[in-house]
Amino acid sequence: MSETTEGCLLYLITPDRIDDLDDFAIKLDEALSAGEVACVQLRLKGVDDDTIIKAAEKLMPIAHSHDAVFLINDRADLAAKVDADGVHLGQEDGDVPSARTLLGHGKDIGVTCHDSMHLAYKAGDEGANYVAFGAFFPSDTKDTEYRPETDILSVWDEVTELPCVAIGGITPENCRELADAGAHFVAACSSVWNHPEGPAAAVRAFNEALA
Numbered sequence: 645m646s647e648t649t650e651g652c653l654l655y656l657i658t659p660d661r662i663d664d665l666d667d668f669a670i671k672l673d674e675a676l677s678a679g680e681v682a683c684v685q686l687r688l689k690g691v692d693d694d695t696i697i698k699a700a701e702k703l704m705p706i707a708h709s710h711d712a713v714f715l716i717n718d719r720a721d722l723a724a725k726v727d728a729d730g731v732h733l734g735q736e737d738g739d740v741p742s743a744r745t746l747l748g749h750g751k752d753i754g755v756t757c758h759d760s761m762h763l764a765y766k767a768g769d770e771g772a773n774y775v776a777f778g779a780f781f782p783s784d785t786k787d788t789e790y791r792p793e794t795d796i797l798s799v800w801d802e803v804t805e806l807p808c809v810a811i812g813g814i815t816p817e818n819c820r821e822l823a824d825a826g827a828h829f830v831a832a833c834s835s836v837w838n839h840p841e842g843p844a845a846a847v848r849a850f851n852e853a854l855a
């Protein structure tokens with residue numbers, strides 16, 4: 645996820661359950677057609693590996709057709725299996741060196757760092773391509789334990805060039821403060837897929853807010 649612009653970019657996270665893959669694929673294509681999206685993370689929960697693989701095979705070409713990076717959440721082995729652009733690892737999802745061995749050096753590995761500079765330094769030292777701080781706001785997608793201060797983004801931006809992602813309850817209305825603080829990407833799930841005017845409208849709204 646190399647940065648090609650100075651601005652903060654939108655990072656989409658899929659719903660953790662997709663009941664109609666064909667219908668969601670259409671929604672994803674519409675969302676990606678509506679504006680600039682740097683990354684799509686496939687974040688299915690409580691499903692078997694074949695379901696994740698099938699979803700990746702359907703959705704990854706759509707992300708690539710819009711020049712968005714396609715990452716798999718949690719599972720470096722499945723990211724390697726489907727030749728995704730990388731993986732996002734939480735603190736319980738395995739270590740960066742093991743994921744790097746599976747994926748190789750051309751792939752992106754992101755790491756959840758909550759509110760911890762220590763975890764972020766550790767992830768960077770181990771070769772992560774980005775770190776994620778959150779949750780900055782209450783999330784409709786998952787219960788969150790940590791609530792970092794916005795200035796962790798500024799401190800991180802001052803001490804390193806490694807990109808950082810902000811996540812957690814992020815909307816077009818609250819994302820600007822995170823971008824101004826130093827977030828390279830803002831990750832969003834429910835504010836996109838549950839937007840009252842649809843995901844494409846959400847992407848437009850994020851792009852306007854981040855311009």
Ligand SMILES: Cc1ncc(COP(=O)(O)OP(=O)(O)O)c(N)n1
Nearest residue numbers: 717732733734735756776809811831
């Ligand atoms: C960009 C980004 N940041 C954080 C997370 C959360 O990862 P994790 O802590 O492993 O929690 P789950 O997503 O697995 O519930 C993420 N997925 N993406």
Ligand SMILES: Cc1nc(C(=O)O)sc1CCOP(=O)(O)O
Nearest residue numbers: 778779783785812813832833834
């Ligand atoms: C997947 C995830 N991780 C978080 C963290 O704090 O690490 S918050 C979160 C949920 C993101 O979805 P929404 O944009 O709907 O809040």
Ligand SMILES: [Mg+2]
Nearest residue numbers: 718733734737
């Ligand atoms: Mg995880």
